[in-house]
Amino acid sequence: MAAVIPTVTKVSPRITRILGCNPSSMTLQGTNTYVLGTGKRRILIDTGDEGISQYVSHLSNVLNEENIELAHIFLSHWHHDHVGGLTDIISKLGIRIKDCHVWKFPRLDAEDIVQKFELFEDGQEFVVEGATVKVFHTPGHSTDHAVFHLLEDNAVFSGDCILGEGTSIFENLYDYMKSLNLILKLQPCVIFPGHGNIIYDPAERLKYYLSHRQQREDQIIEVLKKNIGKGFTENALVLAIYTGLSEKLVKAAEYNVNHHLQKLLKEGKVLQIGELWQYNKL
Structure with missing residues (x-):
């Protein structure tokens, strides 16, 4: 049985996890989204699915209770359960794009369903108070997939490249294996996946994925x-x-x-x- 994931978890002083409230056989308990930083302006990783008012409400509560503004929204890849909530977040929370930058790698295999985003560069580094995040292009699950390395905690936010339970699907096996090896070389202490619970044995999990x-x-x-x-x-x-x-x-x-x-x-x-x-x- 899948472990229960609370809707909102203060994982550390610089990481808050907010569950996307969209459970299914493919999304496990739902999409994990994360707010990073310790200051007023922070980073949101992924936006959950479209039309999930419960998720938007939980995110709004976190932002209001801690007096947070979003400086950046990072999208790990184009799949609907990671980008679908973007429009709801922007409209219902009154976020102005000029104040909050939306970032993503472009799709290489089809037209991108996400409009008006800024382009990541591989290895690009972002800094907000309490969080320095380095972005890596990790294609395989999708052509535009990214992972995010939080340097202060040596933590990787893995999107759908690595899951908290089971294994992930992929579009290109060759690229996917290269991406797994890239994450392994980062030697993270912990992995925060896009679905499932926190991974506290990253090296063992990555080696399992490769051997699997x-x-x-x-x-x-x-x-x-x-x-x-x-x-x-x-x-x-x-x-x-x-x-x-x-x-x-x-x-x-x-x-x-x-x-x-x-x-x-x-x-x-x-x-x-x-x-x-x-x-x-x-």
Whole structure:
């Protein structure tokens, strides 16, 4: 059972977590958003989903009770559960864009659904009272994904690159593995994920993610090797590899398997015949 996450948590003197109040099988307890800093003007990481008045109310209470103004809003990536609440926050809280800068990396694969944001630069550093944050481009989950390194606490805010429970989906496996290795090199003491609870064993979790992806690849090859000449759909591979998987997560698993197969196809290890995949005997 997933751990309970309070709607508002004062994680440290410089970090407040506000739950997006949008739980689902894909968002776990909901989207985690974070307010960073100790002074009047602070940073908000992610904005939750669209139309969640309960979330906007909780955020408003935090800002009012601590007399906070938002200097910057950082968007980790374009997915609706991270950017959808932006319009509600700006309109309902009366935030003026000239006073609060909205930042994001651009999507490289399609038109961006977020309008009027400023562009991050990889490695860009932001400073507000009590918080120095360095931004890193970490594509893989999406082409525009970013993580945020809070230098004072050596903490990484990982968006959907790393989750508090389970593993994440991705659009590009090669890029995703590179991004995981980048975070590993930062050697954070703690990771604050976009979904799920705080990760207090970052190195172990990152190594697990990396080995898990290799394990999945090995499992795909093993199934295909044992059935040389036989074709498998992605769904058939999921059923053969994932045990005890909820039906709600089958499509997400097929998505991940497809990306492993695309990588293996580039490496010449598998063959694609229509919707079927086979081991390439070379």
